Amino acid sequence: xxxxxLPVLIPLFAGALLTLLYGLSMRQQRALSLLSxxxxxxxxxxxxxxxxxxxxxxxxxxxxxxxxxxVLVLDQxxxxxxxxxxxxxxxxxxxxxxxxxxxxxxxxxLIQFQLLGLNGAVLTGDLFNLFVFFEILLIASYxxxxxxxxxxxxxxxxxxxxxxLVGSAFFLIALGVLYGITGTLNMADMAVKVQQLPAAxxxxxxxxxxxxxxxxxxxxxxxxxxxxxxxxYAAAAAPVAALFAVMTKIGIYAMIRVFYLVFGGEDGIxxxxxxxxxxxxxxxxxxxxxxxxxxxxLRGLTAWMVIVSVGTLMAAIAEASIPALASALLYLCHSxxxxxxFFLLADLVQRYxxxxxxxxxxxxxxxxxxxxxxxxxxxxxxxxxxxxxSGFISKVWLLSSVTSFWGYAVFWPLLLASSLVIIVALSRxxxxxxxxxxxxxxxxxxxxxxxxxxxxxxxxxxxxxxxxAQPLMTFATSTAxxxxxxxxxxxxxxxxxxx
Amino acid sequence: MExxxxxxxxxxxxxxxxxxxxxxxxxxxxGLTMLSHAVNLFLxxxxxxxxxxxxxxxxxQQHADPLxxxxxxxxxxxxxxxxxxxxxxxxxxxxxxxxxxxxxVDKEEEPI
Numbered sequence: 001x002x003x004x005x006l007p008v009l010i011p012l013f014a015g016a017l018l019t020l021l022y023g024l025s026m027r028q029q030r031a032l033s034l035l036s037x038x039x040x041x042x043x044x045x046x047x048x049x050x051x052x053x054x055x056x057x058x059x060x061x062x063x064x065x066x067x068x069x070x071v072l073v074l075d076q077x078x079x080x081x082x083x084x085x086x087x088x089x090x091x092x093x094x095x096x097x098x099x100x101x102x103x104x105x106x107x108x109x110l111i112q113f114q115l116l117g118l119n120g121a122v123l124t125g126d127l128f129n130l131f132v133f134f135e136i137l138l139i140a141s142y143x144x145x146x147x148x149x150x151x152x153x154x155x156x157x158x159x160x161x162x163x164x165l166v167g168s169a170f171f172l173i174a175l176g177v178l179y180g181i182t183g184t185l186n187m188a189d190m191a192v193k194v195q196q197l198p199a200a201x202x203x204x205x206x207x208x209x210x211x212x213x214x215x216x217x218x219x220x221x222x223x224x225x226x227x228x229x230x231x232x233y234a235a236a237a238a239p240v241a242a243l244f245a246v247m248t249k250i251g252i253y254a255m256i257r258v259f260y261l262v263f264g265g266e267d268g269i270x271x272x273x274x275x276x277x278x279x280x281x282x283x284x285x286x287x288x289x290x291x292x293x294x295x296x297x298l299r300g301l302t303a304w305m306v307i308v309s310v311g312t313l314m315a316a317i318a319e320a321s322i323p324a325l326a327s328a329l330l331y332l333c334h335s336x337x338x339x340x341x342f343f344l345l346a347d348l349v350q351r352y353x354x355x356x357x358x359x360x361x362x363x364x365x366x367x368x369x370x371x372x373x374x375x376x377x378x379x380x381x382x383x384x385x386x387x388x389x390s391g392f393i394s395k396v397w398l399l400s401s402v403t404s405f406w407g408y409a410v411f412w413p414l415l416l417a418s419s420l421v422i423i424v425a426l427s428r429x430x431x432x433x434x435x436x437x438x439x440x441x442x443x444x445x446x447x448x449x450x451x452x453x454x455x456x457x458x459x460x461x462x463x464x465x466x467x468x469a470q471p472l473m474t475f476a477t478s479t480a481x482x483x484x485x486x487x488x489x490x491x492x493x494x495x496x497x498x499x
Numbered sequence: 500m501e502x503x504x505x506x507x508x509x510x511x512x513x514x515x516x517x518x519x520x521x522x523x524x525x526x527x528x529x530g531l532t533m534l535s536h537a538v539n540l541f542l543x544x545x546x547x548x549x550x551x552x553x554x555x556x557x558x559x560q561q562h563a564d565p566l567x568x569x570x571x572x573x574x575x576x577x578x579x580x581x582x583x584x585x586x587x588x589x590x591x592x593x594x595x596x597x598x599x600x601x602x603x604v605d606k607e608e609e610p611i
Contacts, residue, residue, distance in 0.1 A: 128570060135577050142584065152609055154592035158524065158601065161585055165531050166519060168581075172538045172574055179567065180545035234611040300611030359610075 003050070004059040004072050006043045007082055007119035010036050015112030030097050033108035037093055040115065041086040044079070051079035054478065056492040058125070066125070066495055067186035073125035075489070076479040077329075081122040081253055084333055088246050088340055089115055091458055095344055096239035098451045103148040103237065110147070114140035114243065121250055125493070127178065127262075128185045130254065131171050134219070138164050141247060144240045145232060156228075156235040163228045167218035174211035177204055187261050188493040191486065195265045206272060209263050213255075213273055220251025221310050222277075223284040230291060233303040238347030241299070242340035248310050249336050256317060256325070256483060264486050270320070278318035282414050285311030289421040298346035298358040301429055302339055305383065308418055309335035315411055316398055323401035326480035330472060331394040334465055338383045338391065341458040345379055348372065348455060349433055351447035360432035364440040373434045375455055380426040382462045385419050390465035395419065397473065500548050504540065511537035524589040524599045531585065535578035543571045 014036030018029055050057060051074055059072040093111055101107040117137025124130050142164075146157045179185055181201050182193035194205060218225045229248070233241050255277075263269040288307030295301035313335070316328035349358045352372060356363040366372055382389035395415070402411050465472065482488070511533050518530025546564030554565040593599040596607075 128573075132573065132577075139581070139584070142588075146588075151595050151607075154588070154595045155605070155608065158585075158588055158592045161581075161588055162519070162527055162531065162601065165581055165585065166534065168577070169515075169531075169534045169538045172542060175570075176538075176542045176545040176567075179542075179570070180547075185566075230611060296610045303611070 002059075003043060003046060004057060004074055004123065005061070007040055007047070007086075007123060008072075008116060010039050010043065011112040011116040011119065015109045015116060018109035018112060019106065026102060029108045030093075030101070033093055033111060034090075034097070036112060037086060037090050037115070040119070041083075041090060044082040044086045047074055048079040048083055050074065051076045052475075054482065056489055058493060060494075066493060067184045067189035070129045071125045071186065071493070072123045073489075073493075074123065076475070076482050077253070077256065078122045080329065080333070080475075080479060081250075082119060084249075084336060085115065085118050085122070085246060087461075088243060088336065091340065091344075091454055092239040092242040095242065095347075095451060095454050096237075098448050098454075100148070100237050100239050104146075106143070107147055110140050110144050111243070114144060116140075118246070118250060122253060125187050126185055127175055127187055127190065127258070130258075131168075131175060134171070134250075134254075135168060137247070137250070138168070141244065144243070145236050147240055148237045150235075152231075152235040156232040159228050160232040163218060163225075167215050170211050170218075171215040174208045174215065177208040177211070181205060181208075186495075187258065188490050189495055191262045191265065191490060192495075194262060194269070195267065202267075202269075205263075206269060209259070209269050209273055210276070212258060213276060216251045216255045216258075217280075218251070220248045220255065220314065221284070221307055222314060223280045223287060223311075226284060226287070226307055226310075229307060230295075230300060230303040233306060233343075234297065234299040238343055241302075241343040245306060245339040245343065246336050248306060249313075249332055252310065252313050252317065252332065255314070260320075260483055261486050261489060264484075274318040274320055277314055281311050281314035281318060282410060283311070284308075285315065285414055285418050287311075289418040289425075292422055292425040295425065295429075296359055298349055298360075298429055298433065299343065301425055302342040302346060305342065305422065306335075306339050308422060309339065312398065312415060312418070315415075316401070319402055319404070319407065320484075321401070321403075322477065322480045322484055323403075324398075325483060326473070326476040327394060327397040327401045329476040329479055331398055333472075334390040334394045334462070335383075337458060337461055337465075338379065341379050341455060341462070342383065344451075344455050344458065345375060348375070348447045348451060351451070352445055353433070353443060354445045355443075358433065360429055362432065362436045362438050363443070365437045365442040366434070367443060367446045369434060371452065373430070375452075375459065376430055376434060378459050378462075380423075380430060382459070384423045384426055386423075388466055390462045390469075393466055393469045500550075504544050504548060508537055508541055508544075511540065522600055522602055524593060524601055527601055528582065528585055528589055532578075532582055535574070535582070539571050539574055539578070542567055542574055 057074040061070045117133050120133035142161050146153050182190050184190050221229045259270050288304050291304035295304055313328050316324045346358045352366045353363050382391050385391035385395040515530045515534030518526045546567035549561050549563050552561045552563040553559055554563045556562050
């Protein structure tokens with residue numbers, strides 16, 4: 001009954017406790033933080049079980065009827081995102097417990113506030129509430145990015161903050177226009193109102209939708225708005241970067257949710273958005289691949305790989321068909337987990353190679369070359385899309401789900417070419433980091449076993465992905481069907497007398 | 500009144516965008532502040548401009564929409580907090596990097 005509010009309340013209270021009880025020892029802070037994340041994981045699993053029935057579940061905050069009050073909405077998409085968020089947060093917090101959380105104050109409290117924003121953003125059914133949760137997750141992410149301090153973080157952090165503040169201003173302008181025309185902020189109610197608008201108000205709605213595309217483009221790193229990302233992600237501490245791997249995906253989630261639901265009517269406002277999104281997404285993919293080739297460190301390479309995956313995802317979303325969207329959802333989970341793995345792997349490499357760190361320069365022999373090499377090789381195979389791991393399955397599905405002429409003529413060659421470029425970049429990285437060795441004395445440094453085992457666990461998830469491909473694909477297809485049949489959402493939501 | 504508000508919005512946004520695109524942090528922070536003022540005013544005016552209208556339906560011929568005012572309140576709080584944060588961050592990075600440039604080539608920057 002009240003289960004749906006828990007993903008917001010648990011991190012809120014855990015974060016508040018962690019802030020207020022400042023005298024807690026690091027061990028107690030870790031325990032509280034992990035307890036809260038395990039709780040969220042449990043709730044996410046229960047909610048997933050609930051959502052698997054294919055129905056919509058609504059939670060009216062303060063028992064105010066929508067469209068007057070804020071409503072939380074649970075469907076398969078939000079359940080999937082909740083599960084992904086809780087799982088990723090578990091790994092990144094566990095990894096932080098290896099030692100990174102000591103490098104600055106309030107790490108665990110900030111992680112909780114970040115999760116509060118993330119969970120809220122995927123659950124809410126109200127546009128202004130989405131803005132507020134976006135702000136919460138951004139404010140926490142500003143502080144998390146700076147966690148540990150240092151010049152590179154300040155530099156990247158300043159750009160990241162400025163970029164996102166401008167994005168927030170645009171978000172508010174778009175919301176203002178939408179509210180001014182439709183008189184509502186509830187997504188479902190707005191979808192109904194947008195359908196009934198007189199022709200004179202259409203251009204304004206188009207403008208607001210395009211502004212929202214810019215806003216979600218900044219969050220999701222769409223082509224002209226992505227240049228803040230590589231430095232910010234490369235500068236962040238490894239567990240933070242691993243958690244940030246999901247932040248771009250939240251921009252993509254918002255695109256799916258808002259554009260399909262609010263502007264997804266028959267009059268085709270979303271079609272004009274896809275016309276912009278599709279070419280820009282493909283260009284994002286190309287830029288990402290070029291950046292990956294030019295990267296000089298594993299962190300930088302991973303950041304550019306995030307951009308490639310974002311471009312691929314957005315191109316699939318702009319196809320706006322059930323198979324394309326379903327394969328995009330599978331690719332979303334796969335790429336989030338894999339990029340997070342790579343950020344953690346880059347940290348492992350830094351611990352093993354104290355001198356050259358994760359830069360692509362030849363260094364002395366590392367202490368456990370076979371272990372590190374096997375991890376890197378598996379992750380590279382999984383991300384690049386070689387059989388048999390998760391990347392292969394999701395990419396083949398993506399390719400086979402695109403059936404338009406332009407899909408064959410442009411999307412196929414670009415996706416295949418970018419995958420090839422990624423393979424080249426990863427081979428270059430692997431040979432520079434692990435294959436070539438200078439004649440110097442072998443390095444003695446090593447990473448703690450707990451850190452290594454976490455990376456192994458994340459990679460096991462990728463293997464599980466390909467083992468469980470069939471049920472996952474069935475789930476993704478039913479989720480995509482649910483997203484695209486917006487009428488059921490509009491029928492299910494108990495819109496009160498406001499209509 | 501509409502013309503006056505529209506002009507104000509235009510001037511504030513123009514100044515804000517111009518300043519945000521400047522290379523130094525101080526002008527960028529000023530620009531962000533102006534931009535957020537413009538946004539707040541814009542949100543406020545989205546409930547339509549009336550004078551002396553009560554925020555209750557049926558109490559008078561015209562009623563003022565209270566919702567944009569609530570939204571503006573949230574937006575003001577957020578933008579105020581963010582301005583404070585960005586000022587501190589700008590100061591800190593100016594001290595650490597020994598310059599206050601937002602952009603441009605920095606020879607001391609680590610390659611990635």
